[in-house]
Amino acid sequence: MSADDHVGSGNAKHGFWRTYVFSTDHKTIGLQYGLTAMCFLLFGFGLMLLMRWQLAYPEEANPLLKNLFGENHPFMPGGVMMPDFYNQLGAMHGTIMVFLGIVPIAVGAFGNYVVPLQIGAPDMAFPKLNMASYWCYFVGGVIMLASFFVPGGAANSGWTSYAPLSVIATDGQTFWLIGMIALITSSLLGAVNFIVTIIQLRAEGMTFMRLPFFVWAQLVTAFLLLLAFPPLEAAGILQLMDRVAGTSFFLPSGLVISGQPLQVAGGGSALLWQHLFWFLAHPEVYVLILPALGIVAEIIANNTRRPLWGYRSMVYSTIFLGFMSFIVWAHHMFLTGMSTGISSFFQTTTMIISIPSVVILTALVISLWGGSIRFTAPMLYALAFLPMFAIGGLTGLPLGLSASDIALHDTYYVIGHFHYIVAPGTIFAVFAGIHYWFPKITGRKMNDTLAKLHFWPSLLFMNGIFMPMLVQGLAGVSRRLYDGGAAYAHAQDVLYLNKVMSHSAFGLGVVQVIFIINLVWSIKSGEKVSRNPWDATTLEWAAPSPPLPHGNFETLPVAYRGPTEYSVPGSSSDFTPQFQAEES
Amino acid sequence: MDIPYIVHARPDTGVNNGKLGVWLFLASEVMLFGALFSTYVFLRVGASDWHTWHSEAGLSIPIGTTNTIVLITSSITMVMAWASLMMKEFGKFRLYFGLTIALALVFMLFKAIEYNAKFSHGHFPGTNNFLAIYYVLTGLHALHILGGIIVNSYLIGPGAKLWRTNAAQFTCRIEAAGLYWHFVDLVWIFLFPTLYLL
Numbered sequence: 123m124s125a126d127d128h129v130g131s132g133n134a135k136h137g138f139w140r141t142y143v144f145s146t147d148h149k150t151i152g153l154q155y156g157l158t159a160m161c162f163l164l165f166g167f168g169l170m171l172l173m174r175w176q177l178a179y180p181e182e183a184n185p186l187l188k189n190l191f192g193e194n195h196p197f198m199p200g201g202v203m204m205p206d207f208y209n210q211l212g213a214m215h216g217t218i219m220v221f222l223g224i225v226p227i228a229v230g231a232f233g234n235y236v237v238p239l240q241i242g243a244p245d246m247a248f249p250k251l252n253m254a255s256y257w258c259y260f261v262g263g264v265i266m267l268a269s270f271f272v273p274g275g276a277a278n279s280g281w282t283s284y285a286p287l288s289v290i291a292t293d294g295q296t297f298w299l300i301g302m303i304a305l306i307t308s309s310l311l312g313a314v315n316f317i318v319t320i321i322q323l324r325a326e327g328m329t330f331m332r333l334p335f336f337v338w339a340q341l342v343t344a345f346l347l348l349l350a351f352p353p354l355e356a357a358g359i360l361q362l363m364d365r366v367a368g369t370s371f372f373l374p375s376g377l378v379i380s381g382q383p384l385q386v387a388g389g390g391s392a393l394l395w396q397h398l399f400w401f402l403a404h405p406e407v408y409v410l411i412l413p414a415l416g417i418v419a420e421i422i423a424n425n426t427r428r429p430l431w432g433y434r435s436m437v438y439s440t441i442f443l444g445f446m447s448f449i450v451w452a453h454h455m456f457l458t459g460m461s462t463g464i465s466s467f468f469q470t471t472t473m474i475i476s477i478p479s480v481v482i483l484t485a486l487v488i489s490l491w492g493g494s495i496r497f498t499a500p501m502l503y504a505l506a507f508l509p510m511f512a513i514g515g516l517t518g519l520p521l522g523l524s525a526s527d528i529a530l531h532d533t534y535y536v537i538g539h540f541h542y543i544v545a546p547g548t549i550f551a552v553f554a555g556i557h558y559w560f561p562k563i564t565g566r567k568m569n570d571t572l573a574k575l576h577f578w579p580s581l582l583f584m585n586g587i588f589m590p591m592l593v594q595g596l597a598g599v600s601r602r603l604y605d606g607g608a609a610y611a612h613a614q615d616v617l618y619l620n621k622v623m624s625h626s627a628f629g630l631g632v633v634q635v636i637f638i639i640n641l642v643w644s645i646k647s648g649e650k651v652s653r654n655p656w657d658a659t660t661l662e663w664a665a666p667s668p669p670l671p672h673g674n675f676e677t678l679p680v681a682y683r684g685p686t687e688y689s690v691p692g693s694s695s696d697f698t699p700q701f702q703a704e705e706s
Numbered sequence: 707m708d709i710p711y712i713v714h715a716r717p718d719t720g721v722n723n724g725k726l727g728v729w730l731f732l733a734s735e736v737m738l739f740g741a742l743f744s745t746y747v748f749l750r751v752g753a754s755d756w757h758t759w760h761s762e763a764g765l766s767i768p769i770g771t772t773n774t775i776v777l778i779t780s781s782i783t784m785v786m787a788w789a790s791l792m793m794k795e796f797g798k799f800r801l802y803f804g805l806t807i808a809l810a811l812v813f814m815l816f817k818a819i820e821y822n823a824k825f826s827h828g829h830f831p832g833t834n835n836f837l838a839i840y841y842v843l844t845g846l847h848a849l850h851i852l853g854g855i856i857v858n859s860y861l862i863g864p865g866a867k868l869w870r871t872n873a874a875q876f877t878c879r880i881e882a883a884g885l886y887w888h889f890v891d892l893v894w895i896f897l898f899p900t901l902y903l904l
Contacts, residue, residue, distance in 0.1 A: 245709055247723045314730045322711050322723050352734050353741035360745065363842060368832030371745065371839075389835045394748050398741055 144257075146249035147672055151256050152235030153563070159227035162263060163549075164634070166218035169211045171631055176203045177606035178624035197275065205604045209278035210294065212602075214266070216281025217298065220410065221305050222263050224548055228413035229309075229347070230259065232555050233316060233340045235563070239662035239669060240334050242325025242679045242701075247318040255311035262304030269297030282403070285372030285395040289364045290379060299362045306355045309347045316344035325661065327681035331437070332700065334660045334685040335430060338437050339416030342444040343409050350405035350448065357398035364390075371395075393458055400451035408447045410544055411511070412440065414551035415482055418504045421558050422486055423686040424658045425501035426493025427696050430686050432485040439478035446475040456524040457531055465524050472522035479515055483508065498656070499573035503554035506581050507547060514542030517592060532602065535595020538588045546584040553577075553637070561655045565667040566648030572640040579633040586626030590619035657697045660685050664701040713874045728882045732889045739893055742843055746900065749835050759836035763829055766820065770902040773816050774894065780809035781891045784884045791877045796869060803862050803880070806887070810855045817848050840901055847897060850890045858883060 136145075145151060175184050183201035191198040197207040238246055246252045269276040274292025277283065288295050320341045324333070333341075360371040368386060372395045375388030423430045430436065452460065452468040487508060495501070517539040520526040530536065553576075560568050597616045599607045606620045607613030654663040662669075664679045679701040687698040715722050721729075750756050787802035824830075824837070831841040861883060868876040 243709075247709060248727060249709070251727075310731075310734050313734075314727050317730055318723050318727045321719055322716050322721075322726060323709070348730060348734050349737050352738035356738055356741035356745070359846070360742075360842065363831060363838065367838075367841075368830070369838035369842075370832070370835060371749070387832060387834050387838075389749070389753055391748060391752055394745060397748075398745070401741070 141671075144253060146245075146253050148234050148238050148246045148249070148252060149563075149669060149671070149674075151252050152231050152233075154256055155226050155230030155234060155259070156232075158260065158263065159223050159231060162218050163223040163227070165267075166215050166223055167631065167634075169215045169218070171627055172198075172203065173208060173211050173215070174624040174627045176208060176604070178621045180605040180608050206278060207275065208604045209280075210270070210276045213277045213280050213283075213298075214270075217266065217277070219544070220281065220406065221302070222259075222266065224410050224544060224552075225309070225406075226259055227552055228410065228548060229316075229340065229343055230256070230312060232336075232413060232417060232552075232559075233312075233343075236559060236662060237316065237337055237340050238319060238323065239562070239665055239674055240337050240660050241320060241323060241328055242661045242664075242675070242681065243319060243323035244673045244675070244678065246315050247322055248315050251311050251315050255308045255315065258304050258308035258311065262301045262308060265297055265301035265304060269294045269301070272297060282399055283361070283395075284399075285361065285364070285390075285392045286374070286377060288395075289361060289372055290384070296362070296365055299358045299365070302358050303355060303362075306351045306358070309351050313344040313348035313351075316340060317348065320344075325679055325681055328661075328700075329681075331434065332681050332684050334416075335419040335433065335436055336413075336416035338440055339412040339419075342440050343412045346405040346409050346412075346444055346447060350402045350409075353398050354402035357395060357402075360398075361395065393455070396455050396458065397451070400454045401448075404451040404454065405444075405447040407540075407543075408443060410548055412443075414507065414511075414548040415440075415486075417551045417555040417558070418507050419486060419489075420660070421500045421504040421554050422489050423688065424558075424656050425496045425498055425504070426490055427496070427688045428489065428493045428686075429684070429688055430485065431488040431491070432481075433684070433686065436482050436485050439481040443475060443478040443482075446471060446478070450475055453522050453527075456527045469523055473519075476515065476519065476522070483512060483515070498557075499568065499570055499577070500554045500558035502574070502577050503550045503557065506577070507550045507554065510542055510546035510550060510584070514539060514544075514547050517542065529598075530595060532600055533595035534591040534599050534601050537601050538591030538595055541588045541591070545588065546581070550580075550584075553580075556641070558656070559662075560644065560648075561651050562653075562662055562665070562667050562669070564645055564648065565650060566644055567651050567655060568644040568648055569640050572636055572643075576633055576636040576640065580630060583626045583630035583633065587623050587630065590616075590623050594619055654699075657695070659687055659697050659699045661700055663699065713872075713878055722878060724878055724882050725885070728885045732885065735889060735893075739843075739846075739896075742839070742846070743896070743900070746839050746843070749839060753835060756836060759834045762834075763824070763837055763840065764827070765840075765902050766823075767902055769816055769820055770898050773813050774898050776809050776813050776816070777891045777894050780806045780813070781888050783809065784887050788877070788880050788884050791869075791873075791880055794873070799880075800862065800866075803858065807855060807858050807862065810851055810858070813851060814848065814855075817844065843897055843901065847890070847893055850893070854883075854887055854890055858887075 142150065145154075172184070181202055184198065184203070185201070187198060188201035191201060193200050197204060234246070234252065238244070266276075272293045274294055276294040277288070277291065277298035279288035279291045279295060283295065283298065320333070320337060360369075363369045364371050364373060370386045370388050370390040372392055373384065373386050373388055373390045374392060377384040377386070377388065419430055419436070450468060450471045452464065453472045456465060456468075517535070521530055521536060521539060557568050557573055560566070594607070594613070594616045597612065599610070599613045599616060603610070607617060651667075653665065653667045656663075661679050661681065665675050669675070680703075681700045682703060683698065683700055685700060687700070689696045690698050709723070710716075711722050712724065713722060719726070753759075783802045783805040787799050787806060790796070790798035790802060829837055831838045861879060865879070866876070868879070
């Protein structure tokens with residue numbers, strides 16, 4: 123390194139604003155992402171609880187909200203939900219959970235905090251860009267929240283914003299589009315930063331095949347964000363033009379609304395929106411799950427005290443998965459009248475993409491074999507992730523084949539399927555990650571008893587919510603009903619499940635209080651621990667807890683071996699860290 | 707602790723951070739414009755009177771050709787500016803880099819004349835889908851030119867102080883700005899035949 127290279131973050135002392143608000147330190151930015159995203163997750167969950175009340179007790183006044191909304195309130199007069207408001211809740215629950223909750227916490231928070239530490243880097247490659255991407259995300263979030271207060275309320279055309287419905291929707295949709303453009307910009311800046319950091323800032327000796335699996339998962343995720351998000355940005359610009367400049371990109375000729383012909387040029391295509399949207403949104407599914415798999419892989423290796431089984435296969439599967447995820451998008455569109463040839467192509471690619479997912483999951487399960495498992499708090503969440511993700515993945519297969527998709531599409535089965543992947547899947551991995559890396563961030567452990575008190579009811583309630591959805595869906599209940607199916611004859615036999623799901627959801631809400639208490643209490647009063655409390659092998663545990671501001675390590679570490687060298691035969695302890703020079 | 711490989715290439719990857727970052731950013735830009743070009747194809751294939759719309763729009767091929775030449779020239783002056791820095795000739799750099807910015811402004815001027823002519827004939831984005839995609843593609847491209855003008859103006863103005871304190875890093879910045887500029891130029895080279903000639 124020459125003198126020219128000594129520019130960048132520096133060790134200068136910064137004031138309050140530069141230290142906590144406009145920080146360029148990847149750890150502070152990671153925490154900012156994490157806290158903001160957790161607030162959004164809670165908010166999005168709250169929207170869903172409102173919907174679940176309406177589904178279990180259609181058009182009955184919500185006892186908790188009776189007095190909050192006046193008799194003439196457009197959303198919930200006297201606590202009774204209006205159909206328009208239900209649509210807003212549906213659209214915004216999806217948008218907030220995916221774009222403001224899961225992606226920012228899985229990539230923005232865990233990626234930012236852990237990746238530079240695990241590769242032995244002093245910071246991200248572009249610290250100022252990192253700050254910019256957090257603030258773009260923040261602005262996008264504020265725009266989304268503000269949209270509830272415009273006339274007609276927030277976006278109400280679903281999180282997929284299908285045209286032409288979304289083009290003729292109320293002003294909330296314009297806010298949604300502008301908010302999305304801010305969020306996409308944030309993701310693009312973040313993705314560039316992650317890829318450059320991982321490729322350029324690896325410590326000495328940290329070859330690609332010595333990267334922890336979590337880093338590989340983040341690298342592939344960043345490529346997905348980088349290449350899949352721009353088409354949605356293009357689509358967002360086009361829909362914005364349709365709404366504000368009177369173009370007809372997504373408006374076909376001869377559209378009639380409430381008996382009135384729409385006064386536009388026409389000639390556009392509603393399907394064009396779906397293609398552009400799903401070209402993003404299918405890779406997005408893997409953006410939601412890959413970081414979760416990365417977190418779980420780290421924790422399983424650490425708590426089974428043995429190397430990951432098939433590390434290389436897992437890495438190659440992840441890369442293959444990333445590549446394939448760009449050519450499966452039209453399996454979301456089997457019922458749009460596509461030809462059998464096109465449909466066969468997308469069914470085939472969809473079946474192929476399930477192979478690498480199964481390889482990764484199988485490798486994780488086999489990793490348990492013969493290990494001496496420690497049932498620590500993070501391990502409980504990680505273990506629960508495996509069957510939950512498996513249910514989510516396997517219930518997806520019938521949706522990937524057009525013959526069975528004809529019956530199942532747009533039913534609660536679809537909702538059950540993808541929520542199994544994202545809710546008890548990714549969110550459990552997020553809980554696992556928070557418990558696992560909490561000692562690195564604060565120097566203290568989270569309380570084990572409280573963690574178990576949170577874990578077991580959460581697992582129970584999650585299944586209480588999503589398992590009945592699969593049942594209702596197989597009975598043919600549509601996912602878009604404001605009354606939960608009460609008006610439909612074929613739904614009567616499974617109508618009681620609405621109450622099961624709703625009460626499970628309320629229960630899930632209550633037990634999250636335990637997690638929040640544990641998180642806040644442990645920051646000040648958790649058990650103090652050393653810098654490597656889990657006896658782990660990866661480089662982040664070589665740094666002090668918390669790692670030094672602007673630089674992380676006392677001296678930059680060197681990677682001497684692979685990431686999961688546990689129980690090496692002949693070794694004096696059951697773990698050999700990457701940063702340990704030679705066995706003495 | 708300082709971030710490594712800001713100026714010098716990492717030996718095993720052969721690039722510095724900034725250059726890799728710009729290339730990745732350009733990859734995402736390819737996807738952005740790729741989606742819009744796909745939209746163009748999608749709309750055109752489904753339209754019955756595309757040729758009528760195209761001829762009614764009356765795009766001026768002489769202005770388009772002139773703008774193509776202007777942008778290609780600006781790419782050449784951009785390379786000359788970077789080469790001047792490599793030869794440590796800051797005066798020449800200022801001349802060539804200034805010319806690049808001036809040519810970008812000329813491009814924007816012609817674009818404004820074109821847009822003005824369209825508007826005065828009542829050709830708006832909502833008129834038909836050819837004009838709609840024309841305005842989106844050229845408008846987004848013009849925004850990219852504008853972004854380039856702003857960044858380049860910073861680099862030749864207040865940003866140029868870096869030349870005295872860290873000439874190597876300044877040269878890296880100009881190279882990165884150049885990569886972006888060539889890409890914007892390349893997008894126009896695809897836009898011109900697609901919209902004006904086909």
